[in-house]
Amino acid sequence: MFALLFATSGVILSAKYSNITIDQSALLALKSHITHDPHNLLATNWSTSTSICNWIGVTCGSRHHRVIALNLSSMDLTGTIPSQLGNLSFLCWLDIHDNNFHGSISIELADLHRLKYLDFGNNSFDGEIPSWFGCFTKLQRLTLYHNNFIGVIPSTLGNLSKLERLSLGRNQISGRIPNSLFKCKELKFLSLFSNSLEGSIPAEIGNLTLLNTLILESNYLKGLIPSSIFNISSLQVIALSDNNLSGHLFPNMFDYLPQLYYLDLEGCQLYGRIQTPPPSLQWYGVSDNNFIGGIPSLICNLTSLTGIDLSKNNLDGTIPECLGNLSSSLLEIFLENNNFHGQIPENFAKGCMLKSFRVNNNKLEGSLPRSLANCKDLNLLDVGNNNLNDTFPNWLGNLDRLHVLILRSNRFYGQVGSFDVTVSLTRLRIIDLSCNNFSGYLPTNFFEHLHAIREGYEKKVEPEYMQQGFDKVLVNYASGLSITSKGLETEFEILLSIWTVIDLSNNQFSGEIPKILGELHLLIVLNLSHNCLIGPIPSYLGDLSELESLDLSSNKLEGRIPTELKNLGFLEVLNLSQNKLKGPIPQGKQFDTFTNDSYMENLDLCGLPLSKSCDTDEETPAKFDRDDDDSDELNWKFSILMGYGCGLVLGMSMGYIVFTTGKPWWLIQIVERVRQRFAKR
Template identity: 75%
Template structure:
């Protein structure tokens, strides 16, 4: 009897170790498919000298001692997926997001019938999304975002009755969204953004109102959206930007925290139901055709709102004057509308404000000196309004030390240039701002796990004049620095202290009434890329110190009273005669007037008057999206 029990135990023990050997073999096969392991996570740790259950990223069940989970996320691994991974018959959790895996997914993965959590996001997988994903009857989460998948969304995904989260954004998926997808009654998170989908979201999406309820919906750059979405009362985050929404703005569901319908063709007024959204944190309605007035409740809601963007619409009337004490706003964009009146002083309650953009309206006010109390302000845009009066005479009690962008252009400001601003712009001085990381300025809301991120760019609709061009930003890097005081009535000399703003990229003082010489201290602006001092009354010679500006691409000194020789060499060999027109006493290349004689000499060489192309540095600082920027975008939906 004892011998029989011993034999039985031996069979069980042998089967157990045989099974774990299968798991070990599957991992060793995967390891052999890894071509790059920069941190030696697998190279040194996955060794047959230790139990597979102790290997990095591996979790075994206590009952069967089989591998139940594999997490290799964010390890910078490169390679393909081994077909033997399908032998891990107890595997329920597989997470390899944010690596550089590539190739197609092997069909042998269909053997993983216990699978509940599958995250292949942020890699380089290609091919069609496998229809056999529909075999994973226990699957709760499927994440394939930020890859190179093509083809259509398989209708078999509708078989995943337990699916709670589906992320397919940032791929090259085409075709229509299958109706079957909305049979997944437990679906709470759906992201299909940034693909090539066509048609509209099936009206069956309204079924979620009867079930547990969709909470997160991310469909920007996607497709046409039915307004039945407004009936999804469980929605907390709604992102429908850059679609083809027409008609009136959707009614916001009552639990919304994130309401983003930017860049559509919506009309009508902001619905009064917005005032009932007690949990709303982000409202982005910019770049539509909305009209009417801005609801006064927006001011009262600022104790919870962190970002409001109503720019590029047709709003009229005045800005709400009742921004609450304890205001939580970090970004307020109401640019490019038809707003009138003054800038409400109650905005001074928004102590954490990073960006204020009221440009291109009809605001009529003196300079809001109380802005000096906003010590977190980084971007201030007052351009193209009717602001007037002097600035330097205001007593700024708290310095705007974090200010990086100030655009007061196209107003009626007068008096001397605001020296106090320049003295306290510490963020543009190298000793203060040198170590600033080049992050995008945006309001970001991560979900509860690593599945996805919603964001609203603070820079939406923001534009500046740089390098002779009107540049519109879609995203704004934190290292972009601009001073634009052009097209006003400033007088007096250019302050020498400007030369201490060593991290400044764009300086535009054109179309004013400035006199005196160009300060030689401007030659210390080692990062400067664009300098426009045109259409003033500047006198004297062009300082040779400006030759130190190694990144300078655009120089405009035209329409002044400058005289003497133009500096030669370095960047000055790249500027065309348009940089100096209207200064009759200037001489030297590229002008035909020869210094020291009245004879006209040919230029050294001819150049296209359109100037240089924008260099790589300028393109990166603009934060514009391109394929080469994909690495900067990785992590949006991690």
């Protein structure tokens, strides 16, 4: 009996050791396929001298002591997945997201029949999504987002009856959404955004009665939004923006979606009127459609609302005054590109939470409400292209978090005064005051406070995007922002925080360009055109090393173009036309790329690319100022007169000697020696 028991134990231990060896070999094969391990996480830890159950990212089961979970997420690893990984037969959890794994997925992984969790998201895998993924009948989560997968969504995924989460967004998947997918009755999260899917949204989507998140944005889907979507009472997130959907929204749809907190139907060619959403809604985005009518007053009862985007529609009427009362919860208000009239609400409450307020391109009148000063976290303020009539809002100096200020194309007037508050727009990066009636000198004190453009405020290693995180969805609060850059009206989908612009064009600013502008070292676009500026183009503008666009046209500037502007190595657009500039155009570097249009109607300019050539004196830069030139000219004339006078006296004296002595042999000998010397040469 003892002998039999001993023998049996030996067999079990041998099998157990053998199985551990199989798992170890599989993991070592994976390690050998890692070509870059910047943090040495596997290089130093995955060693045969220790048990694999103690290796980083490895979890073993307590019963069989086999590897049941492998989590290598966010380790910055680069490599491929070896076929041997399919030998981890007890593996239930495989997570390698946020790395740089690449290549195709080996079919040997189909042997991982115990898998419940598979996350390959945010890597560089390519090829088609394997159809044999449908063999993972226990799979609850499949995440393949942000890779390079091509082809269609395999219909075999409909076999995953226990699947709760499917994320295939941001790949290159094409074709239609397979109807078989809606057999996955346990599905709660479905994300297929940023692919090339086409066709209509199948009505069978209504079978997913447990679905709480539906993200299909940025595809080529067309047709009507199936009414069956609004029968899924569990839905919390609907994101269908940037497709070719059309038609009328389901009447009273919000009555069927009591838990909805995020709705994004941007750019879907929908029409009708704005419906009052449920009290649970936090983000209401229906921009770039064909909605008409006004904003329903009941929207002001939504105390949970943190963002509203009704921009780019045909809405009219006035902006409800009660929106100001919601500012203690609202983070974003986007109402631009509509037909709203009347005044901007005046009652932004103390403790206002607004980060972005955009009402540009409407027909609003009156003044800019001073209560906006209560919004201490305001990042972006755009009231451009309205009929506002006001002086420059000096009280904005209290908003030390403001990045973007756009007052363009209104009726603002007067001087841009100095600030008398402690903090003055230190983070401001984009200032557009163009097409108003501002006057006086360019505001030196204003420029002095622009620390974010002068030396960079809170410098980052990587540039940030001007955007706000909204739970699971990223809201880019600068999306669609329109700025005149490099001579063109440009609309930005995503705006980098390092983008810096000053546009004071089409006003009545006078005086010279202040020296402080030369200290705005991070400036990319500077537009001072169509004003009444005088004096020379200052040479210190050559210190703006990041400048890509400089427009000083239609002013009264005079003098030469400073050669220091050749230091602007990134300059792509230069417009100095319609001034009183003279002298040669600098040659070389970026100046070789500019055309005649950059210098039009400066009659005294010369040199390439103009057809007017410069005189030799004009081409040689003056070394002295006018007083020195006048002094040199006087000295030169005096020297000539002195030489002429002395020569005349000497000549007359010589002539007198010759005629009185008859034989001036000493003079004849001197002349003869000189003649013989030149004859030999």
